[in-house]
Amino acid sequence: MLIHIEAIESFSNQCFMTLGMPEHEAEIITEAMLEADLREIHSHGFMRLPIYVERIQKGLIQKEASITYETDTNTLALIDGGFSAGQVAAYEAMKKAIEKAELSGLGLVVVKNSNHFGISAYYSLMAAEKNMIGIVMSNVAPLMPAIGGAEKVIGNNPLSIAAPTRTDYPLVLDMAMSNTAFGKILYAKEKKEKIPEGWGVDAKGLPTTDPEEVLNGGFLSPVGGPKGFGLALMAEVLTGILSGGPFSKMIPSMYDVTQKQSISHFMLAIDIKQLLPLDIYYENVNQLVSYMKNSKLAEGTKEIFLPGEIEFLKEKKNKEQGIHMEEETFESLNSLAKELGINRLESSNVSL
Numbered sequence: 546m547l548i549h550i551e552a553i554e555s556f557s558n559q560c561f562m563t564l565g566m567p568e569h570e571a572e573i574i575t576e577a578m579l580e581a582d583l584r585e586i587h588s589h590g591f592m593r594l595p596i597y598v599e600r601i602q603k604g605l606i607q608k609e610a611s612i613t614y615e616t617d618t619n620t621l622a623l624i625d626g627g628f629s630a631g632q633v634a635a636y637e638a639m640k641k642a643i644e645k646a647e648l649s650g651l652g653l654v655v656v657k658n659s660n661h662f663g664i665s666a667y668y669s670l671m672a673a674e675k676n677m678i679g680i681v682m683s684n685v686a687p688l689m690p691a692i693g694g695a696e697k698v699i700g701n702n703p704l705s706i707a708a709p710t711r712t713d714y715p716l717v718l719d720m721a722m723s724n725t726a727f728g729k730i731l732y733a734k735e736k737k738e739k740i741p742e743g744w745g746v747d748a749k750g751l752p753t754t755d756p757e758e759v760l761n762g763g764f765l766s767p768v769g770g771p772k773g774f775g776l777a778l779m780a781e782v783l784t785g786i787l788s789g790g791p792f793s794k795m796i797p798s799m800y801d802v803t804q805k806q807s808i809s810h811f812m813l814a815i816d817i818k819q820l821l822p823l824d825i826y827y828e829n830v831n832q833l834v835s836y837m838k839n840s841k842l843a844e845g846t847k848e849i850f851l852p853g854e855i856e857f858l859k860e861k862k863n864k865e866q867g868i869h870m871e872e873e874t875f876e877s878l879n880s881l882a883k884e885l886g887i888n889r890l891e892s893s894n895v896s897l
Contacts, residue, residue: 546875546892547867554579556878556890557594563885564601565608566630574632577663582868584856586719588728589664592735592874595881596799597630597661605805606630606660612637620645622654623788628805631662635683635810639668642814643675650819655783656810657790661685661799666719666853669707672814673715676823681705682811684784686796688727688765692774695750698793701727701765702780707853709817711827712834717853722777723765730756730765735873784809867893 554575561571574597582590600606611627612634622641626634638654645652662668665681672679685700701723708716721727725744733740734756747753748762759765767773785792788809797804817826838849863869870892879889 546870546872548870548875548890549867549893550579550583550864552891552893553582553591553868556882556887557591559887560594560598560881560885561601561608563887564598566601567609570610570630570633573636574630574663577632577636577667579868580667580860581664582870583860583863584664584666585859585863585869586664586726586856587869587871587874588726588732590868591870591878592732593661593663593728595877596802598881598885599802600660600799601630603802605802610634610637620649620651620653624654624656626656626659628658628660628807631660631683631808631810632667634659635662635668635681635812636671638810638812639671639679639681639814642679642812643672643677646672646677646814646816647675650816652812652814652816654812655788656812657785657788657807659808659810660806661808662810664719665703665705666707666717666856668812669705669719670715670717673707673709673717675814676709676817678709678815678817679705679707680811680813680815682780682784684781684792684796684809685727686798686806687794689723689767689774689777690764692767692771697764699774699777699781700793700796701767702777702784704776704780708830709827710830710834712831714851714854714857716830716834716851717856719853719856720768722768722773722780724768724773725765727765730759732871734760736871780811783811787811 557575558571578590601608607629610629610633613625616623634656638656642652642654669679669681682704684702687697688701689699691698701721703721705719739754740756742752745759745765746763747758781792790809791807882889
């Protein structure tokens with residue numbers, strides 16, 4: 546089915562504000578989830594709303610942000626997120642990184658004691674919109690073993706790099722260090738679909754296409770084998786280790802609603818114009834884009850897409866028609882509405 550953007554925005558904001566969250570904080574979380582669903586990254590969209598609400602209700606996420614600065618220099622900051630909503634803490638961190646970059650050319654803000662922050666591209670794009678390059682990382686609960694191991698010891702720690710262009714879309718890399726995001730396994734389970742081979746293994750370490758087997762004692766597979774594991778490990782150093790927060794096996798699952806998560810984030814903004822004139826940068830990056838887009842096509846290929854381009858095309862389409870939502874997600878949101886005593890979410894009555 547399709548859901549009108551205004552309807553889901555109002556519904557989501559109302560959920561959070563009913564719990565006592567300030568409106569501007571509710572709007573940040575809602576916008577991050579909406580961005581995911583518009584880009585059809587449904588694993589990080591409104592299907593996450595019920596677990597966010599439950600964690601707020603249990604006091605695992607602060608209903609009102611409590612963010613403090615432990616270090617704050619011209620170029621660096623360390624934020625204690627105070628177990629605020631991850632989106633709110635991460636938004637504050639990238640906003641501060643951009644401010645520092647405007648003054649000093651570089652701004653690096655590291656966050657500890659935060660929570661799941663949604664899609665990492667939401668924050669790297671904040672920098673790209675200011676003629677900057679944004680680099681974002683986060684740690685998460687362990688989902689993958691070390692190479693050769695049979696125990697979850699490292700998260701599929703996401704990475705996003707956004708670079709502005711003067712073409713239709715910025716360049717945006719947004720990836721987990723596993724072959725797929727954990728949320729996509731959950732989404733496949735919700736849709737009762739098989740998953741592609743290579744996404745995960747069962748509890749015995751054997752390949753599987755059943756999302757249940759990955760979720761029940763199995764593991765995600767690192768992208769590129771040892772390379773993905775190595776990237777995830779170094780992302781852990783730049784987040785949990787560098788922030789002084791918990792890391793690796795210290796971080797419980799988001800779905801363990803008995804413990805606080807204490808996630809760490811890394812936000813870096815680079816002010817391009819303090820390295821070279823913007824006109825030169827844009828001329829060069831647009832030439833790079835043209836080399837890629839106009840290169841010779843392999844047999845059977847109709848067009849070359851650059852990182853983030855397909856998602857931007859989906860976003861453009863979905864802003865006009867509304868977001869896709871599975872029946873299971875729709876029903877879970879309306880069960881939440883009943884629990885919170887707010888109006889039901891209405892669909893546009895269009896089935897897909």
